[in-house]
Amino acid sequence: MAFEIESLFTIIGEAVVYFAIFLFIIAVLGSLLIGYSFKTERFIFPNFMLFSIILLETLVKALFRFVGMDDSMVDDVGIALKNKISMRKFRDTPLDKRLIFFPQCLRASACPSKLSPEGMQCINCGSCEIGQAKKSAEELGYKVFIVPGSSFIRRLVRKHKPAAILGVGCMTEVKAGLEMCEKLNLFGVGLVLEKAGCVSTVLDWDKFYEFIEFDGHA
Numbered sequence: 008m009a010f011e012i013e014s015l016f017t018i019i020g021e022a023v024v025y026f027a028i029f030l031f032i033i034a035v036l037g038s039l040l041i042g043y044s045f046k047t048e049r050f051i052f053p054n055f056m057l058f059s060i061i062l063l064e065t066l067v068k069a070l071f072r073f074v075g076m077d078d079s080m081v082d083d084v085g086i087a088l089k090n091k092i093s094m095r096k097f098r099d100t101p102l103d104k105r106l107i108f109f110p111q112c113l114r115a116s117a118c119p120s121k122l123s124p125e126g127m128q129c130i131n132c133g134s135c136e137i138g139q140a141k142k143s144a145e146e147l148g149y150k151v152f153i154v155p156g157s158s159f160i161r162r163l164v165r166k167h168k169p170a171a172i173l174g175v176g177c178m179t180e181v182k183a184g185l186e187m188c189e190k191l192n193l194f195g196v197g198l199v200l201e202k203a204g205c206v207s208t209v210l211d212w213d214k215f216y217e218f219i220e221f222d223g224h225a
């Protein structure tokens with residue numbers, strides 16, 4: 008009996024070791040593909056990459072740090088992959104069922120907008136690009152909000168019941184926003200700020216207009 012228990016533990020021990028080696032190989036392969044995709048902007052085996060990011064994020068990031076590379080590449084590629092997967096569904100969604108969220112830090116530092124239950128009320132004063140971008144997106148049919156934080160987003164999502172969301176923010180916010188969309192079964196796409204921070208952040212506006220398919224003639 009003691010011998011049987013001992014051999015059972017040996018089998019379990021070996022299985023754990025093999026499983027750990029298997030996960031490690033997945034993480035190494037995922038890391039190589041992520042590094043390659045980041046450099047070339049070409050996605051090879053996107054589902055495998057996403058699988059390795061979702062399941063083994065900590066290990067994949069540790070491998071990046073181990074070889075002296077910036078582990079934010081993992082988030083960058085993860086967001087690009089999720090955007091790629093959701094973009095078609097996002098664009099198939101009727102425009103009046105799509106919401107756009109801008110972070111308040113993207114406004115000009117002297118922004119005259121006032122806070123309301125629907126976020127900052129932009130008056131399109133011309134001091135930053137948000138005014139024009141909001142106008143263009145609303146002409147297309149989007150609902151657009153400038154929000155001070157994620158609690159506003161959750162409340163506005165509950166109120167307006169969108170089917171798709173475009174969120175603009177820093178890497179951490181966009182990552183959290185896409186995870187929220189997955190939980191709520193919404194088609195989420197995210198645009199990461201070129202320069203993050205608390206004030207006067209920077210967005211690649213050409214990318215934004217490309218995302219919302221605004222060709223300047225709405």
Ligand code: SF4
Nearest residue numbers: 118129130132135138
């Ligand atoms: S355009 Fe809108 S968001 Fe930008 S500074 Fe003026 S009121 Fe604020």
